[in-house]
Amino acid sequence: MSSVKKAPALEHGPANAFEKILMSHPVYEAQLSFWRTVISIFFREIRPRGAFNIPKEGPVIFVGAPHHNQFLDPLLLSINVHKETRRKVNFLTAAKSLTRPEIRYFAQMMGSIPVARAADYAKAGKGRVSLSPEDATLIIGHGTAFTEEFGPRSQIMLPKSVGSCLAEVAEVLSDTELRLKKEFGGESGKTTGRVREKLREVEAEGTTGLDYKTLPYVDQADMYKTVYQELKEGNCLGIFPEGGSHDRTDLLPLKAGVSIMALGAMANDPNCKVRIVPVGLSYFHPHKFRSRAVVEFGTAMDVPPELVDMFKQGGSSKRDAVAKLLDIIYDSLKAVTVRAPDYETLMVCQAARRLYRSPGQNLTLGQVVELNKRFIAGYTHFRDEPRVQALKEKVLKYNRLVHDLGLRDHQVPGARKSSWKTLGLLLYRVGLLSVWSVLALPGVIINGPIFLTASILSRKKAKEALAASVVKVEGRDVIATWKVLISLGLTPVLYVLYAIIATIVAAKAGAPLRWRIWTPILVMTALPMIGFGALKFGEAGMDVLKSLRPLVVALVPGQQRSLDRAKQMRVELSNELIEVINEFAPKMYRDFDRWRILVPQAQVPPSSEAAPASVGTVDGQAELLTHPMTWLDEHLFGWTTSARRGTSAWAGRGSGEASRAPSPGPGHDSDDDHEHGDYEHVLGIVRALAGGERSGNRSRVGSYADLQKMKSNGVNGMSPVEDKGKSTALGGGEDRETHRRQRRPTLTDGVPVVRIGSLERGAGFDECTRQINGEIEEQRNSPKHEKSPQ
Structure with a gap:
């Protein structure tokens, strides 16, 4: 058996006149327009964030993760890059996928570069294998033919029961013995211990050894040569360094190929300055039709010159340089991806995020993703704290109660008494x-x-x-x-x-x-x-x-008590969650209180018998015009009292007053299973009433670029963050300029919201502002205060 495999013969570049036409710029533009239409039909909403971070020129490697949607991931990335900069992204694609005619045709037009993976050529080995009791790098075969199946630099893979662990073959000693370069799992020995334990289990069952697969060594020289040439010419490459698509909640270990590409290109050409842009892809039910997605572009990174010098030295220095750059890339991906160690953690943090959002706060998709990341980071950091553990159990209990009622969390505050x-x-x-x-x-x-x-x-x-x-x-x-x-x-x-x-x-x-x-x-x-x-x-x-x-549940006899209990439980959990955040978040994030957004505490919804508010109120009308179904409900049935309470700092009302905003309508953050309604595309009566309100179309296609500049602004809290509103890609033409929305300055800029919340409710406006302005003036006259962490 040959120990070396070559990628299938799919050249990157036009081989004939027909392929030249396929790979021409007009064809690429037409195909991208076609895929943009397909994507807009499949997804209900796609939000780009941080698109201003995309370099307009020079060689760029876009590193995407997590790879949760196979061929749709590169399409989303390509479409958003092209929309912002008109640049083409050539993706590295598994050579096995390109053997399919339907994929190969589109891949050629998109300029894909084939990558052969050893796992794609894996074959079941003959016989079974076990480890030598004395030497963890010595594999003993039972009925095997190692001399035919393995060669130097080929790999052996054990079954899923031991984590599908891999090891490189250093030497084939005989048909029944081979030597590994390193033991399974490396020097830690953890994987080796798991393998030995599994071997003892199968021996107790009367079976000798484990099944295995053989993986040949794949020569990637031609692929790297193509990549170096693309980067030398100043083009853009796209890669998903996890190696393949998956549906896990956390990132897979990154492959070293992306580091070798960046370092190798700069080592071969000193004038080639490669930049790496991390891209996070966050989906809300990625496998479902009409789901939602957020594409977040992180800050473009320069490859450190010292790592290039280490790479040129070869040997262990080269390996160290590759590993260090891979760590840098992994850290940058952590900033733009939602990562959870397990499914339960993800569910608990998403539930906490929904409880933290006050009724009436319709967060953008970007803010939802940012909150998910912050809650997961905070929970994993303080998960062993007794108060956090107790809160987790209460959240899970509340989730079970709401599930038993047949409701979603966003429906609980608006549930009313049967009438x-x-x-x-x-x-x-x-x-x-x-x-x-x-x-x-x-x-x-x-x-x-x-x-x-x-x-x-x-x-x-x-x-x-x-x-x-x-x-x-x-x-x-x-x-x-x-x-x-x-x-x-x-x-x-x-x-x-x-x-x-x-x-x-x-x-x-x-x-x-x-x-x-x-x-x-x-x-x-x-x-x-x-x-x-x-x-x-x-x-x-x-x-x-x-x-x-919620309407059906409210009409079922005997359910009102459970509804009231769920609402009260939600209020108590929301308030306790805010207290926990106030206690632990400052320990994790410096200047947390200064840069967070004040979230009003929850309150039991007023009964439906409360005096209705006027539909024409200034604060309520904007919300009423947002969702046509809510507008119709209001005019036909007079629903105005809501489940929320405001503060003078939040909405200009005292804490004792009932909010005049409408009942929670379908919003971006209503629930992971509840998506924003497209009523405005069906009922044409509402936008005409909205006056100067922006069109819904702009909100769907614009880039929020909302939180990507947080590091420079010092926003690192676990609270909802303000959408900075920087817009990208407003135009669609070749010469369009990039416009950015700027947030207008307000009286409370740079003032801790906790300070605002501590003001006396009955105090006059002049007195309050005089106090705050005096404090601001003192800060300006004092020595330069410490900046927020970057």
Whole structure:
């Protein structure tokens, strides 16, 4: 058996006239526009953050993680980079994937560089293996043929039961013995201990040794040569250094290839100054149709020259340089990704984030992602504290109670006592749901075969991917990709079939020749419009359907006590959570109190019998105009009292007053399973009432760039952070300029919100501002105070 493998013969660069056309700039632009349309249909919302960090020129390596959505990940990254800078990104793609004709065609147009992976050529070994009792680097075979299966630098992989551990072969001693370069798991010996324990278990069951796989050594010389040339020419490369897509909650260990690419390119050409941009991809249910995503670009990093010098020296210095740069890249990815050590931690932190957000706070997707990162960082740091453990148990208990009631967390504050108004609102929304369902029905029937086929086949592909992988948990990372690919292949076939059927029906009905000629054209034109209409009407209907749960629960006899208990429990948890954050966050983040945003404490929602507020109030109207369904509910049923309480610093009201804002509508942060409603695309009556409000389209396509500059501004707390509102990519043309929104200065800039909250409620405005201005003046006259941590 040959111990060296070459990548499949797929050259990076045009091999003939046809491939030259495929890889031309106009074709790339057209293909990217096509994929942008596909992505906008599959995802309900995509938010770029920190797009201003993308270098406009020079060689760049975009390092993306986590790789949770197979082929859709590079598309999202490419689209956002091109939208901001008009630059093309050439991605390194697994050579095995490029053997599929449907993938190879698009990959050629996108300029993908094939990468052969040893795992793609793994084969089941003959016989079974065990470790020598005296030497952890000596493999003993039972019925094996090592001389045929292994060669120098090839690898041996053990089964999933021991973590699919790998080790490089140093020497093949015989058909039944081989020497490893290092023991499994390296010098720590932890993996070796797990392997020996497993061997004892199988021996107790009467079996000798473990199954294994052989992995050949793959020569990557041609790939690196191509990469160095691309960087030398000042182009952009994209890579997902985890090595393959997965559906784990934390990052996989990074492969060293990205470090070698950056250091090697600079070592070969002193004039090549490579910059590395970390990119975090955060999804809300990545495998589901019409889910949401955030693409966050971190600060571009220069490769340290001293590491390049170490790389040039070769040997151990080269290995140290690669490892150090890989650590730098890993640290930069941690700043832009949501990472949790396990699923329970992720669920607890997301629940805490929802409890921390006061009712009425509709956070942007960027703020939701930032809060998730901060809560996970804080929880993992203080998880052993008794108070944190006690709070965790209470949060889990609350989640179980809400789940038993059939509600989501965002629905709890707005749940009302059973009354005729509740019944009327339920009937009204059922009627509204019926209207949206009827409008969506034609498109659902027409496109039903596509949805059904894509769902069934994608899950089948997920099972196949899970069986072939050693890192996947459920194989969800391939579902969205296969849904898109299957839909792209099936939709034109189905629409052509419908056009043929319509033409046959027109001919049999005796329609004039002119109409028979126009029938297929009209059908092919109308079907996409019907499908898009069904998408929007069905989406609005689903939002209405999700809003029925609390109304139904409120009408069920005997449930009111459980509802009241859930609301009270939520209030107590929210207040306790804020106290815990106030206690522990300053220990982790310097200047936490100065830069956090004050979050009002929760309060039990006022009863529905409270005096209704005027719809025309200044503070409530903006919220009422945000969601058409809430606006209709307000005018038809008079819902105005809400579940929230404000403070004078937060909304200009005393703590004892009931908020005049509306009940929580569908918002970005309502719940991980509850997505922002697209009512504004269906009900056209609301935007006209909003006056100077920005259009919804701008909010969907603009870049928030909201929190990426936190380090320079000193924002490091675990509280909700202010969206700085820097906009990118407003224009779509070649010569468009990048515009940025600037936040207007306010009276409270640089003033700790805790200080504002400590002011006397009944104190006059002049007195309060005089106190604060005096303190600010003292700070200015004092020696330069310590800056916030970078």
